[in-house]
Amino acid sequence: MVERALLLLSSSRVHGYGFLEHAKPEITNFFNKRNVQTILFVPYALKDYDKYTAVVSEALTPMGYKVEGIHTKGDPIKAIDSAQAIFVGGGNTFVLLKTLYEKNLVEVIRNRVLNQGVPYMGSSAGTNVATASINTTNDMPVAYPPSFVALNLVPFNINPHYLETDPNTKHKGETRDQRINEYLEYEQQSRGVLGLREGTALLVEGQKATLLGDRNAKLFRPNQEPVEYKPNADLSFLLQ
């Protein structure tokens, strides 16, 4: 049994940067440490798999990795079984999770990552599906998956693209914090929701979790005030 290795990015795009560019040091550290040369890319969260894979390849090839789209392999289960590393990209979380269930990939990915230590990178929807459930996605529910339970590579939830609502807005829709608190009121057994601002990521190596990036993360837990954590904070307690 090899320890799990996860790099969970809030987003693939950050203002002022190209696709995945803001996270280049974290990405190369993560994969190089594990001698990864080829990354299996899972494009299911967007509609055009070829186009999406081309965008990802354009970003990761200059960093030194070969990118292969899982849809170009005959059998996606075998592709996961032989992958050196997996990257699940963002898009619509509901479409992504539904497709993972339809292709019977949920348990396969979970086993490869948790029991065989295959490095997993996710961004946005790819980060959502790595957590306990997709209950705290920001996406519109355009597809109906057979469950909101996700890969459960970590036992808590993440809210990617986290941001505070402009306090001066005249809009009366719920704020992000209200939405997250709605979840925690409804799911009192939740292990918490980590609000990951754009430009940040969670690195998980075995039983250690570390906040990466240049901004704080905000942790919401049932019946508690939210807590801000600074860059490089040790968040390993969330894994217990």
Next chain:
Amino acid sequence: MVERALLLLSSSRVHGYGFLEHAKPEITNFFNKRNVQTILFVPYALKDYDKYTAVVSEALTPMGYKVEGIHTKGDPIKAIDSAQAIFVGGGNTFVLLKTLYEKNLVEVIRNRVLNQGVPYMGSSAGTNVATASINTTNDMPVAYPPSFVALNLVPFNINPHYLETDPNTKHKGETRDQRINEYLEYEQQSRGVLGLREGTALLVEGQKATLLGDRNAKLFRPNQEPVEYKPNADLSFLLQ
């Protein structure tokens, strides 16, 4: 068979107004025309039913209506069966629809409204569940309903609290328009998504649909450019 009567509000709150205050003329026209004295309120979208019902009662009593919370009745099915009018309030759309299914109210409400002409008012989540499906809610999926198919009192979708994203934002999460278009790409058979801005409502009387309020609505359809409709526009074509 009496014709259906629906008043579907984008939101119960609008900047500068009290709860439901902005829609007072539309609400009183709608109910008075049908001699409604007592309104059965469905508070399932929020957690505290008593508190929510008190807020609604405080808004509707001065307009001349008695408000009764469905949760104070012994049997909710019987309560729907004997209701003069139904108001389904906003909150979390997923929790609301899940509860309607759990209490076996979906078909009962549908029958009362479509076949017996019981007036139905919805706001926000209560408007979402009145449409074909909840696929175009803005809410966080904090609960897992047995289906996203909703009351289907109209054959298309609504996006309540519709607004354009600030074009100067540095945030990289999807815009509202992108999310709605994601749905239409995924669901090519959709009859369309009506983006209802706060302060607007859709009035449906039999086969006639009219946009109410002081702002435009924006209609999104598969493979078409969105179209803006002005206040008082006849949107009856959406019902066919």
